[in-house]
Amino acid sequence: MRLLVLGAAAGGGYPQWNCLCETCRLFWERDERVRASSQSSVAVTADGEHWLLLNASPDLRQQIMHVDAMRPSQTTMAREGAKRSSPIASVLITNGDVDHTAGLLTLREKQNFELHATGGVHDIIAANPVFHVLDPNHVTKRKVGVGEPFKPVPGLTAELFSVPGKVPLYLETETVDVGEESEMTVGVKLTAHGKTLFYIPGCAHIPDSLKARIAEADALLFDGTIFVDEEMKNAGVGEKTGRRMGHMPISGEGGSLNAFDGAKIKQRVYIHINNTNPIWIDGSEEKKTVEAAGWQVAYDGMDLSL
Template structure:
């Protein structure tokens, strides 16, 4: 199994267009790496590829990776697309894929309903794009030699669907993790998760790879930095550090590689020089970055 991290950043990327925080300024000057918004590509043979989450930065991401280039006058190795929730940073890139390219679009029924309710997504011509509704905990062929299974993880509805009362621990079709299996290897992609319950540890035990939500280092990070008014948990993301954080929550799970993805511009993990990056490394975590390739 091959995995390309096309974008390791959370919504807005790094630098975020209107943010003058330390990390964004450092990324603008090249002191630390920039990050585009969350997306990966996976393959079992290096020829046929599936995209998981379609970020607003998708066009530029595809242009940087030769395995995803067109194979002739028109077309590419991209055969299917899967979205894990309805967040803007995971579905806006679908509009980039409206150029008469045939592919299957996989999502839960709830997320397909969100897409169907927005007429802008009719730009994806149904003559080319087949929308496939996938039930939770049902194994399906994401590619001919690569199987996937969607499962609910704690989360919330997309920001644009929030009402007056917001639950961030919902278990259902709105926020899912992805289990990937190919050639005897098993990996997980979970870019959004509000809690790390014991059953999740049991589920991923023994996997060759875990790519997990690393949005914020600390729950109050954006508030303390003066960048926002919400905690990480209110945004539907478990913090990396602190009580209930993911840094040590997976210590008892036997895992091959564990990699943080979907990191916010405020997160010190985006700075390879930071003490937090060193601490994560000492705890067995790699920090995802744009262009990272993992071969299992």
């Protein structure tokens, strides 16, 4: 099983286009300790030809252009018998957030693929008429139930499971149930060739059931949105805490940094990293802290083979 990180950043990317927080300022000043990152998405394959896209980032076109494995190829063209071809055979959406669905509009160009999501997420997509550009003659929509294994591409088995989260920002009302476990925010278990990988880009907290589920994973890509809970306020760019946004902090009480201590997880990677998060900075105390605890920080182009 091979996984490519197409985008490691949270919504808005790094740097955010209109932000002068301390972390973004380093990029605008061309500081060599930081590198740009597009918005969160990964691609996985079990055979090297058919790829599953996990979340469709608004930056998807740019990501395809920058990653050779995602480009049209003679192999896929011959297989599909058409001038238009793509290694992307399936797309799986983990929630209805803009940074995970907007990239579907990039895939409207008469390309055959399957679109997998829970019924609730499919309902969100169907309710927005702009997504009607996805031609049903080419895009097969498949509703996937939580806990039901399926094969999105040859050789790869996927299973969705609920994680604590919330509805997308644009669907929030005056009362928001943050931390609910439902089909609106899911993690993904991927299995191929005897290896198991978990992808959880958004998680409000870690219940014991989640710890047990991933205790012996070969790899875990986990929500690294913010380093401290009040990061947005401290940076002067927002008032919401990380937990209010549906993302637990890395550090502090109840943080994710040491939440999996004792688990036999072979590789631990933080992904979906907000522009304010100082783990973007090579040599920062925050990045040193996560690395000392056995975590890696995802970056665009990161290549994991299991």
